[in-house]
Amino acid sequence: MSIYIQSVSHISIQKPLSEEWMESPVVPDSSFMKSQEPDYKLFISPMEARRMGTLVKRALATSLDTLRKGGCEMPDAIISGTGLGCVEHTEKFLNTLIDNDEECLPPTSFMQSTHNTISSQIALRLKCHGYNSTYSHCGTSFDSALFDAFLQLSLGKIRTALVGAHDEMTPDYFLMLSKLDFWKTHFYDLEQLRRGEESVSISGSCSLSRRLSAEKQESTLCELKDMEMFYRPGILQSQHAINDILLRNNLSIKDIDAVVMGLSGDRDNDDVYYELRDRAFKNTPVLWYKQMFGESFGASSFGVYVGAECLRAGRIPQHLFFFPEEAEKFQKEPRNILVYNHFHDKDHSIILLTK
Amino acid sequence: MEQLIEELKKEIIEVLNLEGMTPADIDENAPLFGEGLGLDSIDALELIVLMEKNYGIKLQNANEGKEIFKSVKVMAEYINTHRTK
Numbered sequence: 001m002s003i004y005i006q007s008v009s010h011i012s013i014q015k016p017l018s019e020e021w022m023e024s025p026v027v028p029d030s031s032f033m034k035s036q037e038p039d040y041k042l043f044i045s046p047m048e049a050r051r052m053g054t055l056v057k058r059a060l061a062t063s064l065d066t067l068r069k070g071g072c073e074m075p076d077a078i079i080s081g082t083g084l085g086c087v088e089h090t091e092k093f094l095n096t097l098i099d100n101d102e103e104c105l106p107p108t109s110f111m112q113s114t115h116n117t118i119s120s121q122i123a124l125r126l127k128c129h130g131y132n133s134t135y136s137h138c139g140t141s142f143d144s145a146l147f148d149a150f151l152q153l154s155l156g157k158i159r160t161a162l163v164g165a166h167d168e169m170t171p172d173y174f175l176m177l178s179k180l181d182f183w184k185t186h187f188y189d190l191e192q193l194r195r196g197e198e199s200v201s202i203s204g205s206c207s208l209s210r211r212l213s214a215e216k217q218e219s220t221l222c223e224l225k226d227m228e229m230f231y232r233p234g235i236l237q238s239q240h241a242i243n244d245i246l247l248r249n250n251l252s253i254k255d256i257d258a259v260v261m262g263l264s265g266d267r268d269n270d271d272v273y274y275e276l277r278d279r280a281f282k283n284t285p286v287l288w289y290k291q292m293f294g295e296s297f298g299a300s301s302f303g304v305y306v307g308a309e310c311l312r313a314g315r316i317p318q319h320l321f322f323f324p325e326e327a328e329k330f331q332k333e334p335r336n337i338l339v340y341n342h343f344h345d346k347d348h349s350i351i352l353l354t355k
Numbered sequence: 356m357e358q359l360i361e362e363l364k365k366e367i368i369e370v371l372n373l374e375g376m377t378p379a380d381i382d383e384n385a386p387l388f389g390e391g392l393g394l395d396s397i398d399a400l401e402l403i404v405l406m407e408k409n410y411g412i413k414l415q416n417a418n419e420g421k422e423i424f425k426s427v428k429v430m431a432e433y434i435n436t437h438r439t440k
Contacts (some may be wrong), residue, residue: 050372051397104408107371108398 001214004154005221005308007070009034009062010208012293017065022317025292029203031183032174033294035205051108053086055168058207059118060125070211070219076158077131078119079149081141083297085115087173098165112122118166139343142301143229149212164209165298167331168271174203201266204294208301222311225249225352231277232346239280245350256284260307262341263288264295285326300341307337307353360431362416370405371398383428
């Protein structure tokens with residue numbers, strides 16, 4: 001069965017609920033970049049919103065927007081990936097726990113701090129009684145959610161799925177990660193970073209919802225042809241996995257127009273991609289997206305989004321090319337894009353998108 | 356009593372995150388639940404926490420809440436009589 005990505009909506013560093021990043025992306029100028037918020041009143045009434053944390057509001061707005069774009073009122077399944085759930089409410093609850101000596105704890109913060117709040121709030125709003133699940137697997141939360149939807153759609157168990165990736169970065173959480181030296185530096189220069197002279201990681205918040213379905217529509221971005229997830233592969237195993245996925249889809253590496261990689265600017269993260277490029281994608285243009293959307297547990301969802309949007313648009317904007325010289329040479333309309341992500345070199349994923 | 360009612364209205368707006376509302380928007384005699392502000396059971400829990408934290412009142416019997424939370428005025432009267440801080 002064919003599976004299609006019908007519509008995508010996001011709230012991030014870039015202009016919310018928009019594809020403006022394709023033409024004029026916001027260039028991050030600090031390690032801590034805040035998301036741009038849309039007008040939530042367009043999606044949620046103030047009485048509904050008063051108990052929701054920022055992340056739940058974002059998730060609802062992107063979910064409702066993507067369903068509207070795809071002309072779908074009720075998905076068969078709601079599947080979300082979130083590394084830490086609603087951090088804002090978790091912090092509020094834990095701070096109150098300390099401040100009030102473990103007494104007089106606010107119920108709203110407690111309820112909203114659980115990871116599955118996001119999927120359940122979407123279901124409550126849509127009155128959707130279908131399959132509802134949340135994956136919390138750090139940086140592969142989204143990939144796991146997508147894989148779940150992919151398998152269920154492949155098996156014909158569902159016809160449509162709303163798949164989201166939702167994670168937020170709060171100032172306190174950013175500070176804690178800074179103390180752990182997670183953000184390599186506060187300096188950010190794209191060109192230095194490309195030349196490997198700088199090791200930088202910018203933080204991002206992620207709220208991205210997409211609708212998958214078994215039917216092709218006018219709004220379809222691309223086909224989600226295949227995907228694979230694997231644990232702690234060596235470089236040879238990664239190469240084998242790439243070859244396998246291509247082979248079973250009657251493709252060769254030459255058919256891949258571009259490979260989207262989760263390059264972040266942090267050498268500890270990027271070395272895997274450099275090695276993979278040298279071994280498997282020597283003649284394939286490399287695209288990146290974390291320079292625009294930042295690093296977060298849900299960041300890999302932007303990789304799929306970027307690939308899908310390029311296939312829909314029939315072109316790849318120059319700023320997505322990791323190596324500018326590849327951008328100059330690239331003239332054709334992309335037909336096949338591979339998305340490769342890894343998290344701490346433990347969990348890897350390959351996603352094949354086709355026009 | 357007027358001062359306590361005003362204070363209570365501000366606390367309710369803050370605790371229940373009633374965005375865009377001011378104390379003047381809350382009728383002190385209007386029901387808090389169902390009609391009036393249209394609060395629900397989660398809000399009732401938040402109000403119980405508010406009474407304990409800010410006024411040192413611990414509600415022992417859940418049924419008491421029905422009476423106490425009838426309106427802001429009734430709530431203020433109860434707080435005025437039973438407060439320990």
